[in-house]
Amino acid sequence: MADLQILGNEEQLQAAVAGRDARFDGWVFLAVTTTGIYCRPSCPAVKPKREHQRFYASAAAAQEAGYRACKRCRPDASPGSPAWDWRSDVCARAMRLIGEGVVDRDGAAGLARRLGYSLRQLERLLIAEVGAGPAALARAQRAQVARTLIENTDLPMGQVAFAAGFASIRAFNRVVADVFACSPTELRAKTRTRPAGGGAITLRLAYREPFEPSNLFGHLAAAAAPGVEEWREGAYRRTLRLPGGPGIAALRPGPGYVEARLRVADLRDVTAAVARCRRMLDLDADPHAPAEALAGDPVLAPLVAKTPGRRVPRKADADEYAIRAVIGQQVSTASAATIAARLADRYGEPVEDPEGGLTRLFPEPAALAGADPAHLPMPASRKRTVAALAAALAAGRVELGPGADWAAARAQLAAVPGVGPWTVEMVAMRALGDPDAFPVKDLGVVKGAAALGLGSGRALEARSQAWRPWRAYAVQYLWAGSEHPTNRIPEDEQREKASA
Numbered sequence: 069m070a071d072l073q074i075l076g077n078e079e080q081l082q083a084a085v086a087g088r089d090a091r092f093d094g095w096v097f098l099a100v101t102t103t104g105i106y107c108r109p110s111c112p113a114v115k116p117k118r119e120h121q122r123f124y125a126s127a128a129a130a131q132e133a134g135y136r137a138c139k140r141c142r143p144d145a146s147p148g149s150p151a152w153d154w155r156s157d158v159c160a161r162a163m164r165l166i167g168e169g170v171v172d173r174d175g176a177a178g179l180a181r182r183l184g185y186s187l188r189q190l191e192r193l194l195i196a197e198v199g200a201g202p203a204a205l206a207r208a209q210r211a212q213v214a215r216t217l218i219e220n221t222d223l224p225m226g227q228v229a230f231a232a233g234f235a236s237i238r239a240f241n242r243v244v245a246d247v248f249a250c251s252p253t254e255l256r257a258k259t260r261t262r263p264a265g266g267g268a269i270t271l272r273l274a275y276r277e278p279f280e281p282s283n284l285f286g287h288l289a290a291a292a293a294p295g296v297e298e299w300r301e302g303a304y305r306r307t308l309r310l311p312g313g314p315g316i317a318a319l320r321p322g323p324g325y326v327e328a329r330l331r332v333a334d335l336r337d338v339t340a341a342v343a344r345c346r347r348m349l350d351l352d353a354d355p356h357a358p359a360e361a362l363a364g365d366p367v368l369a370p371l372v373a374k375t376p377g378r379r380v381p382r383k384a385d386a387d388e389y390a391i392r393a394v395i396g397q398q399v400s401t402a403s404a405a406t407i408a409a410r411l412a413d414r415y416g417e418p419v420e421d422p423e424g425g426l427t428r429l430f431p432e433p434a435a436l437a438g439a440d441p442a443h444l445p446m447p448a449s450r451k452r453t454v455a456a457l458a459a460a461l462a463a464g465r466v467e468l469g470p471g472a473d474w475a476a477a478r479a480q481l482a483a484v485p486g487v488g489p490w491t492v493e494m495v496a497m498r499a500l501g502d503p504d505a506f507p508v509k510d511l512g513v514v515k516g517a518a519a520l521g522l523g524s525g526r527a528l529e530a531r532s533q534a535w536r537p538w539r540a541y542a543v544q545y546l547w548a549g550s551e552h553p554t555n556r557i558p559e560d561e562q563r564e565k566a567s568a
Contacts, residue, residue: 081123084109091276091356094146097124099135106130111141125149128208129199136249144212144247147274148346150354154503154537156474158183159197162190163205164470167346169339171206172233173311182471210234211247213339218244218252219259221269223335225252231335268423269338272325275351278377281321283544283555284349287381290553291401293392293408295427296416299558303329307419307429308344308384310337314419314429317345317384321557326351331423347470347501350379358503358538362545365534367520371545378544386468386499387461388430393494394453394487395446401554407445411436414443433461453486460484468495474502497540506532506539516546 084092090110099106099122106124107113124130127137127144137144152163162183165171170179179202180187191201198205214232217223223231229240244252288306289299297306303320312334320327326349330341346352355377363369383389395411396404408430415435416428431439436458444451460466466480467473477500481492490507497505507513508529517528535542548555 081109082118082121085115085121088112091354093143093276094149094352095125095151095354097127097130097143098122099124099130099133104135105138106135106143107138108141108143108146111138111143113138113140124199126198126200126205126208127212128205131208131211131247132200132204137247139248144208144215145274147276148352150352150357153347153350153352153501156502158185158190159193161471161473162194162202163198164343164347166202166205166209167339167343168470169209169233169311169336169343170471171202172210172336172339176202176206206233207243208247209339211243213342214240214244214252215248215255216271217269217338218256220271223269227335228252231338233336233339267331269330269332271328271330271342272322273319273328273342273346273349273351274325275349276353276355277324278355280375280377280379282375282557283548284379284381285319285321286556286558287554288348289558291405293405293412293430295409295425296412296430298425300424303327305424305426306384307421307426308341309429309432310334310340312337314417315341316419316421316423316426317341318423319345319349343470344384348382348384350382350501353379355379358541361538362535362542365531367522368535368542368545371548375545375548378541378548380497380501380503380540380544382498382501385430386470386472386495387433389499390461390466390468390481390491390495391433391436391454391457392430393491393498394450394457396494397450397453397491401552410445411439415439433458437462449486453484457481457484457487468499472500474500497543503540504537506543508532510543512547512550512552513543516549519549520546522546 081096085098088110092109096109097106098109100116101120101122102116124133152160162179165179165182170182177187180190183190194201194205210233214228217228217231226237229237234240241252244255248255285304288304292298303318305316305318308315308317310332315330315332315337318329328342328345330338332338332341359372359376363372392404392408395407412428412430415431419426419429421427437455441451444454457466466477466484468477474496478492478496481487481495490509493505493507496502497507514524517524522528522531532539532542
């Protein structure tokens with residue numbers, strides 16, 4: 069699967085439904101006219117006759133057409149469409165911002181303003197693309213967040229409604245009944261999970277199989293800045309700067325899901341926190357598309373076959389990563405993390421962490437733009453680059469958020485003195501989420517390519533053209549050839565030492 073044109077391919081849709089092909093979950097939704105229910109293509113229920121099937125590009129479109137979510141396959145909880153991660157057009161940017169809860173906070177008109185479109189233009193584009201406008205898409209997301217909180221927490225229903233983004237209890241009750249065909253209280257009574265206590269919200273984040281967690285969690289743990297991030301008891305933990313205040317996320321790989329344990333200052337930030345965790349772990353990716361492209365290279369094919377499902381590790385805060393990418397120029401991963409921790413200790417806001425050792429948010433760009441250069445523990449040229457980039461981010465001259473245009477962001481970054489091609493590509497890969505980012509001169513890429521006989525410089529750049537648009541995933545396989553700590557989960561390393 070690699071594009072939304074599947075909706076126009078009746079034979080492919082029928083084959084996916086007949087074969088219960090999970091690769092199509094989240095890409096397309098099957099609605100049944102005789103039951104009024106919509107499902108995942110992989111739903112184990114008996115398939116309806118062809119004349120009773122309808123297909124939609126989003127759960128919101130199916131709900132707008134009057135269908136209720138299947139209670140068996142839970143289609144609204146499937147991983148999101150990968151298209152919104154590997155595209156940079158206005159619809160993809162809108163979907164990412166909706167996922168961050170922008171419509172709940174600023175309304176559909178506020179979303180349109182952020183994208184530079186009129187509300188009518190944006191509605192027309194989204195309806196043509198996914199069958200629903202921004203308000204309907206946000207409504208579907210609120211319903212899914214509400215069900216997740218109802219089933220996984222013991223929060224009172226009023227707080228659930230508030231956290232999910234509903235304006236009133238009446239709207240909350242109505243939407244839950246419309247989408248799930250039962251009341252919120254009935255939905256909670258059916259759950260088999262026991263809510264987690266201690267003031268935290270524990271959720272399960274779905275992904276598409278296959279899923280390889282080693283380089284993903286290994287990279288996040290190895291690059292963790294103490295106080296801002298940590299690896300503790302088998303989980304990557306970090307502080308989050310959310311719209312309503314600071315938060316903390318603890319992410320632990322589980323069997324078929326990633327467990328997310330969240331603490332937020334404002335319950336309305338749950339949606340944004342979940343969106344950032346999903347993007348950080350690349351959980352909405354379609355692992356089959358990059359695998360098919362990279363397996364076409366005879367050198368990469370054995371690596372893909374050996375460890376399928378590698379994801380691209382990202383950062384929860386794009387501005388933070390851009391500054392840390394500059395800090396990391398020509399120094400080791402551990403040294404860059406140490407410098408980032410020192411900056412957070414001096415300029416970051418304090419955070420209370422009752423479960424671990426997190427103490428600070430990473431500083432906002434404005435705080436670093438006005439920092440005393442004497443307090444920046446790095447060479448003078450890099451101090452100037454950090455200050456210039458921080459000032460550009462604070463002034464909005466560089467835009468890296470979920471609604472950013474990738475081409476424009478690249479140009480804005482390149483215009484900052486001291487920001488070169490390596491930094492631009494690393495930011496594109498780990499902050500913007502561009503699946504085709506390719507830091508060809510990165511030391512790990514150079515060493516990995518050399519070990520495989522792929523060449524370097526122009527030769528490697530030419531070779532990589534066949535990997536497009538999935539070169540960021542190729543980077544993960546090139547990095548994996550070393551014994552660097554980023555390639556293994558710390559817990560695995562400890563287990564190996566204990567068994568030696």
